[in-house]
Amino acid sequence: MKKNTADYSERFGLVIAFLIMIFALSLLSDRFLTFQNILNVLRQSSINGIIAVGMTMVILTAGIDLSVGSILGLTAVITADLLHSGIPVVFAIFLGLLLGSSIGLVNGLLITKIKIPPFIATLGMMTLTRGLAFTFTQGKPITGLNEGFRFIGTGMAGPFPFPVIIAAIVFVAGYIFLKKSRHGENIYALGNNETAAEFSGIPVKRYVTLVYAVSGFLSALAGMILVGRLDSAQPIIGQGYEFDAIAAVVVGGTSFTGGDGSIWGTLIGVLIIAVINNGLNLLDVSSFYEQVVKGVVIAVALLLHRYAKKKN
Amino acid sequence: MIDKKKYILSLENIRKTFPGVTALDNVTFRAEAGEIHALVGENGAGKSTLMKIIAGIYSPDNGSIRLGGNIVEISSPGKAQSLGIGMIHQELALVPYLTVGQNIYLGREPHRYLKAFIDWKKLYNMAEEQLGALKLEVDPKTFVIDIPIAQQQMVEVAKALSINAKIIIMDEPTSALTDKETRILFGVMRSLKEQGITIIYISHRLEEIFEIADRVTVLRDGLHIATSLISDLSQDDIVRMMVGRELGDLYPKNTIPQENCILEVKNLSSGKLLKDINFHLNKGEVLGISGLIGAGRTELARAIFGIDSFDSGEIFIDGTKVSINSPGEAIRMGLGFLTEDRKEQGLFMGMSVRENITIGVLKKFSTFGFPSFRKLKILAGKFIKQMNIRTPNVNQKVKNLSGGNQQKVLIARWLNLNPGILILDEPTRGIDVGAKAEIYALIDRLAGEGVGIILISSELPEIIGISDRIIVIRQGEITGEFTREEVTQDKIMQCAAAGGRYAS
Numbered sequence: 010m011k012k013n014t015a016d017y018s019e020r021f022g023l024v025i026a027f028l029i030m031i032f033a034l035s036l037l038s039d040r041f042l043t044f045q046n047i048l049n050v051l052r053q054s055s056i057n058g059i060i061a062v063g064m065t066m067v068i069l070t071a072g073i074d075l076s077v078g079s080i081l082g083l084t085a086v087i088t089a090d091l092l093h094s095g096i097p098v099v100f101a102i103f104l105g106l107l108l109g110s111s112i113g114l115v116n117g118l119l120i121t122k123i124k125i126p127p128f129i130a131t132l133g134m135m136t137l138t139r140g141l142a143f144t145f146t147q148g149k150p151i152t153g154l155n156e157g158f159r160f161i162g163t164g165m166a167g168p169f170p171f172p173v174i175i176a177a178i179v180f181v182a183g184y185i186f187l188k189k190s191r192h193g194e195n196i197y198a199l200g201n202n203e204t205a206a207e208f209s210g211i212p213v214k215r216y217v218t219l220v221y222a223v224s225g226f227l228s229a230l231a232g233m234i235l236v237g238r239l240d241s242a243q244p245i246i247g248q249g250y251e252f253d254a255i256a257a258v259v260v261g262g263t264s265f266t267g268g269d270g271s272i273w274g275t276l277i278g279v280l281i282i283a284v285i286n287n288g289l290n291l292l293d294v295s296s297f298y299e300q301v302v303k304g305v306v307i308a309v310a311l312l313l314h315r316y317a318k319k320k321n
Numbered sequence: 322m323i324d325k326k327k328y329i330l331s332l333e334n335i336r337k338t339f340p341g342v343t344a345l346d347n348v349t350f351r352a353e354a355g356e357i358h359a360l361v362g363e364n365g366a367g368k369s370t371l372m373k374i375i376a377g378i379y380s381p382d383n384g385s386i387r388l389g390g391n392i393v394e395i396s397s398p399g400k401a402q403s404l405g406i407g408m409i410h411q412e413l414a415l416v417p418y419l420t421v422g423q424n425i426y427l428g429r430e431p432h433r434y435l436k437a438f439i440d441w442k443k444l445y446n447m448a449e450e451q452l453g454a455l456k457l458e459v460d461p462k463t464f465v466i467d468i469p470i471a472q473q474q475m476v477e478v479a480k481a482l483s484i485n486a487k488i489i490i491m492d493e494p495t496s497a498l499t500d501k502e503t504r505i506l507f508g509v510m511r512s513l514k515e516q517g518i519t520i521i522y523i524s525h526r527l528e529e530i531f532e533i534a535d536r537v538t539v540l541r542d543g544l545h546i547a548t549s550l551i552s553d554l555s556q557d558d559i560v561r562m563m564v565g566r567e568l569g570d571l572y573p574k575n576t577i578p579q580e581n582c583i584l585e586v587k588n589l590s591s592g593k594l595l596k597d598i599n600f601h602l603n604k605g606e607v608l609g610i611s612g613l614i615g616a617g618r619t620e621l622a623r624a625i626f627g628i629d630s631f632d633s634g635e636i637f638i639d640g641t642k643v644s645i646n647s648p649g650e651a652i653r654m655g656l657g658f659l660t661e662d663r664k665e666q667g668l669f670m671g672m673s674v675r676e677n678i679t680i681g682v683l684k685k686f687s688t689f690g691f692p693s694f695r696k697l698k699i700l701a702g703k704f705i706k707q708m709n710i711r712t713p714n715v716n717q718k719v720k721n722l723s724g725g726n727q728q729k730v731l732i733a734r735w736l737n738l739n740p741g742i743l744i745l746d747e748p749t750r751g752i753d754v755g756a757k758a759e760i761y762a763l764i765d766r767l768a769g770e771g772v773g774i775i776l777i778s779s780e781l782p783e784i785i786g787i788s789d790r791i792i793v794i795r796q797g798e799i800t801g802e803f804t805r806e807e808v809t810q811d812k813i814m815q816c817a818a819a820g821g822r823y824a825s
Contacts (some may be wrong), residue, residue: 191683202667202669
């Protein structure tokens with residue numbers, strides 16, 4: 010398979026760092042390793058996880074998607090408004106997801122057809138969609154949503170929160186797509202060397218457009234879960250989520266230069282960030298420090314990654 | 322015992338290992354002052370490793386280095402510079418968006434006012450002097466990106482001279498140069514030699530070595546094979562020492578082209594790059610396209626392959642007019658294009674040999690979008706064996722292979738697609754003679770199977786050796802066409818450079 014020693018040592022390095030963190034936290038707080046708390050961590054990480062799967066694909070093409078948080082915000086308020094208008098829940102969800110995918114598609118077309126660099130295109134889209142969310146709601150939250158809809162965010166499937174199930178499905182689907190399908194291999198190839206990919210006959214533009222559409226779709230999906238849980242769609246919702254998603258992908262070892270990284274790395278990255286948040290909460294650390302600690306963890310992860318790379 | 326004082330530089334019993342490989346094993350290399358010393362060997366023989374040790378990039382596991390008789394330790398490239406060792410890398414290491422002068426004195430700029438400011442006037446005066454010494458007519462204030470590769474090469478030489486280098490290592494300096502530019506470089510090398518500067522010269526082009534070098538050292542598989550005066554050896558001797566076996570005829574030619582035309586290009590024009598190009602290619606024919614670098618050879622290939630659009634003209638495949646708008650379409654019509662620049666335009670460096678070979682056939686081996694990786698591996702394995710690709714396994718990342726093997730991986734990718742027409746742009750650039758011979762044999766075999774091959778090459782012996790017919794391009798125009806029987810190097814050069822339409 011694709012796995013070689015370099016991949017292993019990188020991945021193991023991450024897993025070991027993660028296990029050490031868990032061990033340390035379990036010593037520091039007896040509430041940490043409880044079933045309830047673990048479910049809590051998983052539930053909290055499901056939203057970032059879903060977004061990060063799309064972000065992984067985008068970064069594998071050597072791109073970036075800064076608009077995920079804003080797409081989440083806009084699709085959330087519009088879906089909430091659709092629900093208020095009384096249309097069936099399934100239909101509202103469908104339209105919300107369609108909207109998210111379409112915005113992502115526009116991102117992709119700006120990048121591939123008009124050749125705006127991904128950073129600029131999605132930065133513009135981030136501001137634009139956030140502005141639309143404010144305009145649409147006139148700055149007011151939309152609350153009091155349909156019970157059926159709220160199940161997405163609050164429901165349980167057996168012992169597991171429904172958001173965790175959705176996130177798990179997204180991760181498995183992302184893995185299968187990237188590592189088992191020919192499309193995944195083509196995406197790795199174009200991230201590795203776009204010119205070579207094009208000259209080999211890979212429809213590079215189509216794939217790049219696709220990953221941004223997928224990223225938009227997953228952002229909208231994450232938004233549904235968040236709104237379902239909060240029972241409120243505020244125009245400001247999802248602000249800054251792009252950073253958590255990018256952080257998770259980067260901590261998970263996916264390279265910004267494209268073509269190198271994996272969904273499993275991202276999963277660990279998402280969990281590491283969630284555990285940091287959770288651990289700092291349990292230890293009653295001021296939320297001001299939270300950002301600082303996250304920043305340090307990202308820096309350390311990058312250094313470790315670089316070290317593992319060099320060694321191989 | 323050899324008088325070690327005689328040598329300006331001597332490396333004794335050098336050993337260097339990398340995980341899993343012994344790159345150099347007990348190698349001795351001695352260079353005299355004021356000589357041009359060629360270093361030859363196949364890819365992976367250890368030339369680059371040895372030079373990197375001299376340039377302070379690697380340190381040896383074992384052995385000693387003497388400079389002018391004294392044992393030295395070259396712990397970093399900076400140390401090498403201060404010892405008077407300059408290295409000109411194969412891939413030029415200039416900063417494109419800085420000026421020529423800035424590049425020459427990068428990191429060593431003259432200062433004034435308490436070292437707070439760069440003394441630009443002095444810098445450019447000094448640069449001008451260095452360039453003048455090389456008889457290089459280029460304004461030191463020009464940006465490096467704006468000057469041709471050959472002049473960039475000279476700027477590297479100027480840079481090496483500006484550190485008062487007594488030893489200059491040149492790693493394949495002519496691989497991107499035209500014949501004329503190579504002449505100029507050789508002139509400079511001879512005058513450096515007269516000034517007592519030692520040049521260590523790495524090249525795959527044996528003709529050049531015989532022209533310029535005084536002595537030659539041959540490495541093979543990390544071992545020192547021989548060091549000798551060049552005048553005591555023949556080209557065949559060197560090849561034999563490099564590959565360790567007899568090579569057959571370097572340019573096999575067992576096939577003759579068939580009658581039916583598979584590709585015809587009519588009146589193709591594109592701005593100033595291509596002007597009214599007309600030619601045809603028959604089944605099983607090897608059509609050479611010769612010309613100077615920048616004459617429009619690669620541009621022609623790119624236009625045919627659907628990479629660049631063109632203003633006017635028609636392309637016929639098997640007699641049918643086609644319009645090709647992307648490489649994907651070209652591939653579907655049975656074209657293949659091995660690009661000139663393996664690293665930038667061909668390989669997926671971070672991916673495995675298997676992935677690189679099979680990228681074009683994933684669809685064919687997929688059910689519902691999911692390829693059978695088992696079958697793909699078997700397929701890749703078949704090509705590795707058939708093309709004698711040296712790799713530990715199919716999962717090895719391509720970046721860990723030598724240049725020749727990387728090239729074979731790329732060729733395998735195209736063969737996988739069974740193209741009817743294969744365009745090869747400088748297929749043997751920078752690869753060793755053993756791999757070259759294999760690629761020539763492969764071209765001959767493909768032609769025998771009926772594949773039409775367009776061979777773009779700057780190496781005249783190569784293009785003359787394996788083409789059935791040769792067209793010459795100058796400034797976007799076809800200036801000559803020759804059959805295999807009538808062609809000579811002179812005739813090609815006359816059309817390529819002088820531009821007189823050669824009546825044949």
